[in-house]
Every structure is written in C-alpha cells, then in structure tokens.
Amino acid sequence: MTTAYSFSSQLYIDGHRTDGDSEASLVVRNPATEELIAEVPQSSLTDVRRAVEAARRAFDEGPWPRLKPAERAAVLLRMAEEMERRLPDLVAVNIAEAGSVRPLAESLQTRVPVAHLRDMAERVMPAFAWERPMQPTVAPGIGISQGVLRREAFGVCALISAYNFPFFLSMMKVIPALAAGCTAVLKPAPATPLESLLIGDFADAAGLPPGVLNIVTGDIEAGRELTTHPMVDLVSFTGSDTVGRTVYAQAAASLKKVVLELGGKSASIVRADADLDGAVRSALAGITTHAGQGCSLLTRTLVHESVHDELVARLSKGLAAVRVGDPADPATTMGPLISEAQRDKVEKLIRVGEEEGARIVHGGKRPPGLDRGHFMEPTLFTGVDNGMTIARTEFFGPVGVVIPFATDEEAVLIANDSPYGLAGAVWSADTVAAHQIASRIRAGGVTINGGSAGVNPRAAFGGYKQSGLGREWGEFGLDEYLQTKTVSWAAR
Structure with missing residues (x-):
C-alpha cells in the first residue's frame, strides 16, 4: 500500500536488516480504518536466538561496554539527531499504527522520548558516578582497606514493549540500556512494531556497533524465548500485570533481573x-x-x-x-x-x-x-x-x-x-x-x-504493588541496567 511516510519492515539483527527465517508475517492494520499498513516478518525462534547470540557477542567481545561513557553519549546524541530528522516519519507511522491523534503523536509519542535521549546523553551520563572511591578503613593488625565502587553494565537485556506508546515505551528501555553499556534485543508489541523497527535505522545512522541493539518481532513464543534464554541477563517488560507475572516467573528460573512497568487504576x-x-x-x-x-x-x-x-x-x-x-x-x-x-x-x-x-x-x-x-x-x-x-x-x-x-x-x-x-x-x-x-x-x-x-526526565517512573518493579527515566532508569562492583585492596 502507498503511504506518505517511510518505515523499515525488516528485522534488525547483528547490525543488518533481514526478513528472518520464518515464512510467517505480522499484519499491521490502522485501528481507525482497519486498512492494511504493512506486513512485517514474524520472527522465528531461530531469529530470536540469533539476536540474543549477537547481543551476547557484542557484550562479551565488542567495544560498546568498554567505551568511555562520553563515547557512548556521543553515539546516543547522533541517534537523537537522526530521530529529529525523521520525526515526520515517526509521527505519521504513530498515527497510522497506534491510532494517536496528531497532538499526542507529535508530543509524548515521539518528541518526548527524543528529549529523554538527549537528557541521558547530555545531563545524566556526564554527571553519573560511574566510579567513586570508598572511604579508607583501618583494620587492626591487617592494614588499611581501600578501593573503589564501580558501576558496570548488567549485560544482555531483553526489552519487551507494549502497543499503546510504541516508540516512547521502547525508547524508555533502549536509552538506559545503551547508556549503561548493555547490549539488547528489543521486541515490540505485535500490533505496533513499525516505530520500534525504525530504531534500527537510527542505530545505523549513529554508528552503533553491530549486535549492540537487535530488534525482533513476535508474540508469546518470542517473548518466552527472551525471558528464558540463558544468555539474557536482564528482562524489562511493559504490559499488563497478568503477563508481567508470567514474565517474572519465566525469568525466575535463571534468576534474571526483572524490571516491570505494569498496569494501574x-x-x-x-x-x-x-x-x-x-x-x-x-x-x-x-x-x-x-x-x-x-x-x-x-x-x-x-x-x-x-x-x-x-x-x-x-x-x-x-x-x-x-x-x-x-x-x-x-x-x-x-x-x-x-x-x-x-x-x-x-x-x-x-x-x-x-x-x-x-x-x-x-x-x-x-x-x-x-x-x-x-x-x-x-x-x-x-x-x-x-x-x-x-x-x-x-x-x-x-x-x-x-x-x-x-x-x-x-x-x-x-x-x-x-x-x-x-x-x-x-x-x-x-x-x-x-x-x-x-x-x-x-x-x-x-x-x-x-x-x-x-x-x-528527572522524575522516576514506576509503581508500587502490582504496578511493577523498578523505575524508568533518567538516572533512575539508568541505575536499573547497572551492576555495582567493589574493587578493594590493602595499603600496608
């Protein structure tokens, strides 16, 4: 179907666009007109596993986790610049696939996540305490214990987003994961995959190393593969509390860290x-x-x-x-x-x-x-x-x-x-x-x-009780994707 905007309809794995291994596809329809917008590949389990393996290699062997925060911030700023250039496409796709009225599409759905990305790169990352000294402590008969506390990337992250704010919710996971030095596999909701698939274009334009960000499609089976895969270290999920409990249970078997942003009343x-x-x-x-x-x-x-x-x-x-x-x-x-x-x-x-x-x-x-x-x-x-x-x-x-x-x-x-x-x-x-x-x-x-x-972006977003676990946005979101390591030594 002819459209007035452009979008990417392929998966994004290990820095490349691909139709994947499956012959199945996801049909994306305009919820206001029920017209066909696009057909995108339905990721097979093989595709999901390839994406996880690419993220694992990029984390274990690639440069991204080992770059200085300022170097990662520079890449994120280039991503923001490309997003700003493509805002008309993002807005048009959001109206078509998510059914947003234009004022919402032009604000919370698209411009706000770009502003959050800039805030992360320009304010949060330069001021964040990536490493700080521990106060020296005297241990009688042993010596003086001293050292540093380091904040290090958690690892490979599975990012599972929801249909209602497709670009916003995906970016609220992608931003802190990449800022922390993690690598990731993003799976948008099957009803609204187009805006999230576009993020692969922005990653390419910014020079993000292959495998750092991978984008797959799918529903229950793809989600289960991500939440149970042994190479995944952290799962971040946005959706209903019912599905959130399932995600939590699936991740528990391998003790993955879980961040949940769920429902509300x-x-x-x-x-x-x-x-x-x-x-x-x-x-x-x-x-x-x-x-x-x-x-x-x-x-x-x-x-x-x-x-x-x-x-x-x-x-x-x-x-x-x-x-x-x-x-x-x-x-x-x-x-x-x-x-x-x-x-x-x-x-x-x-x-x-x-x-x-x-x-x-x-x-x-x-x-x-x-x-x-x-x-x-x-x-x-x-x-x-x-x-x-x-x-x-x-x-x-x-x-x-x-x-x-x-x-x-x-x-x-x-x-x-x-x-x-x-x-x-x-x-x-x-x-x-x-x-x-x-x-x-x-x-x-x-x-x-x-x-x-x-x-x-300076606020912390998240809930009590069955509304979820953890926080998103700004330094609070970044903190979820970091481990704390103590490096200590004795001065004799």
Whole structure:
C-alpha cells in the first residue's frame, strides 16, 4: 500500500536488516480504518536466538561496554539527531499504527522520548558516578582497606514493549540500556512494531556497533524465548500485570533481573476546596487520552461529596464535546482502541459495571456513524463503590468512574484500596494538606494540582504493588541496567 511516510519492515539483527527465517508475517492494520499498513516478518525462534547470540557477542567481545561513557553519549546524541530528522516519519507511522491523534503523536509519542535521549546523553551520563572511591578503613593488625565502587553494565537485556506508546515505551528501555553499556534485543508489541523497527535505522545512522541493539518481532513464543534464554541477563517488560507475572516467573528460573512497568487504576482526589476546572480537565484527560490506553492515566475520580454533583455535571459536559474519529482528521480529539479484541474487553467491563449497579451518565456504547475502526464513546460511571469490578479493574479504554468521599482519611483509604499503585493526584487549594495526602498515597508518582508540565526526565517512573518493579527515566532508569562492583585492596 502507498503511504506518505517511510518505515523499515525488516528485522534488525547483528547490525543488518533481514526478513528472518520464518515464512510467517505480522499484519499491521490502522485501528481507525482497519486498512492494511504493512506486513512485517514474524520472527522465528531461530531469529530470536540469533539476536540474543549477537547481543551476547557484542557484550562479551565488542567495544560498546568498554567505551568511555562520553563515547557512548556521543553515539546516543547522533541517534537523537537522526530521530529529529525523521520525526515526520515517526509521527505519521504513530498515527497510522497506534491510532494517536496528531497532538499526542507529535508530543509524548515521539518528541518526548527524543528529549529523554538527549537528557541521558547530555545531563545524566556526564554527571553519573560511574566510579567513586570508598572511604579508607583501618583494620587492626591487617592494614588499611581501600578501593573503589564501580558501576558496570548488567549485560544482555531483553526489552519487551507494549502497543499503546510504541516508540516512547521502547525508547524508555533502549536509552538506559545503551547508556549503561548493555547490549539488547528489543521486541515490540505485535500490533505496533513499525516505530520500534525504525530504531534500527537510527542505530545505523549513529554508528552503533553491530549486535549492540537487535530488534525482533513476535508474540508469546518470542517473548518466552527472551525471558528464558540463558544468555539474557536482564528482562524489562511493559504490559499488563497478568503477563508481567508470567514474565517474572519465566525469568525466575535463571534468576534474571526483572524490571516491570505494569498496569494501574490511579485515583485523583478532589477536595471540597479544589479548582474544579483543573480537576475536570485532568479527569477528561484520564478518560480520553489515547482512548484511555495508558497505564498511568487517572481513571478513578474521588470527589468530596459536597462538590460531587457539580464535578459530574462539568465532566459530562466535557465528554459530550469530545470528537471521536479517525486521528488523521485534525478535528478528532479521541481516536480508536487498538483492536476489536480490546474494544470487546472494554464493552464487557461496561456491562459488568451496569450489572453491579453503577450508572452510566455519559457514553457506554459505540459511536454512531463509525462503522469501521475500533471506536468507543468516552464513558463515565457514577454510583460506584470502590469494591466494584469497574473500580478495581484496569479498562485500558475510555472509561472513568466517580466515587464520593466525606473526609480526607476516607479518600486516602479508597485511593490505596487497589491492587495497583502507579500514579495518583490531589486537587486542593490547601497545598500543605494536599502534600500530606500525597505522602500517604501508595503510588510511584503523585501530582498536586496538575503537577509539572510534561514528562520530566528527572522524575522516576514506576509503581508500587502490582504496578511493577523498578523505575524508568533518567538516572533512575539508568541505575536499573547497572551492576555495582567493589574493587578493594590493602595499603600496608
């Protein structure tokens, strides 16, 4: 099919493009139109093993782990420059394969990960304590013990990404892995492989040594091969908590290090003195951003009972103004879900909510007139108890719930009464009270009155409880891909 952009549809193994050994292919379709975008090779297990072996050779024998951090940073900056040159392609592919509306495609999906890459090379790597001296210690009768603490690359990394933010999520793994001096095999989600396959072009343009970064496709079998392969030292996975537990179990047999960025059912606490305009905008974003396909989106709105009805009325009005449709149309403000299967899951959960007694005040069905594409109306439930399925299960779709509370104590209890702990928010004119509440929310990140602008690379991203293990972004992400070695000697 003819497109207005270019992309690479081959695997990337040991510095070369290849169709692989399998005759099977992955079909990539536009979720808004259901049209064919591309067919890419389906990696065989042989392809995956070749990629792991290439990464192992590149780590054990190649120059990458032994380069100075400044030398690796220079390569990463060249990658960033090539990404910036190819941003129009990245944006176009993202709109087509992931269904992002253009403002999202041009920001979080593409420009933000490039900014994170530059931040790693320009700020984090030069200032990072790659080696530091230990304080000399006197050992009576033996001498003076002294030495250094070294931070060294963990090894070969399996990086398994998700479909909702394909380039962003892949880069949040590739950036720290390469910065640390690791080598890697990246496997994007089968529904959205194109943006991740493009990273191979950027690696070539930057002069990344062969085998340092390899990109394969596939689903369950490919993932299992990566999580169990004896040559893999670390596994980083983004996806559902259900699959995350499987990844964790598979990696446990060989005691691989595991970093997991999983799901969420994040709560926004709106106190009686809150700026309702801001709180409503935040709640709208939690429901409609990328059609609700975001793990850290705020999908539980906990609102003080005195302003409950006003917030619901404003939020319903805001949802009515959302224009659902093809994200290629500039007038569209919310695009499709990724697949028919995902829409079916969302619809089933909506029916469960009705059966449990919750009330739909907006949406709840497929938009009229959109017969092609995986679209859903943005949906809002009230009359929700936190014990209901729809208050505890991640929809990964454009659905939000509103739950009233009477006291701050009750709000915190409701927010924490969840198997997840990825994100949270507090809205209040009393910033001292808001900070106290935020400190009690068991989540990896909490914003107050909307937080700071953008996705700050100086922040640490990750969750508590079943939202995952470890942290991503900046120096916190880099730390996950490093081992600590003690080198000591005695001075007599």
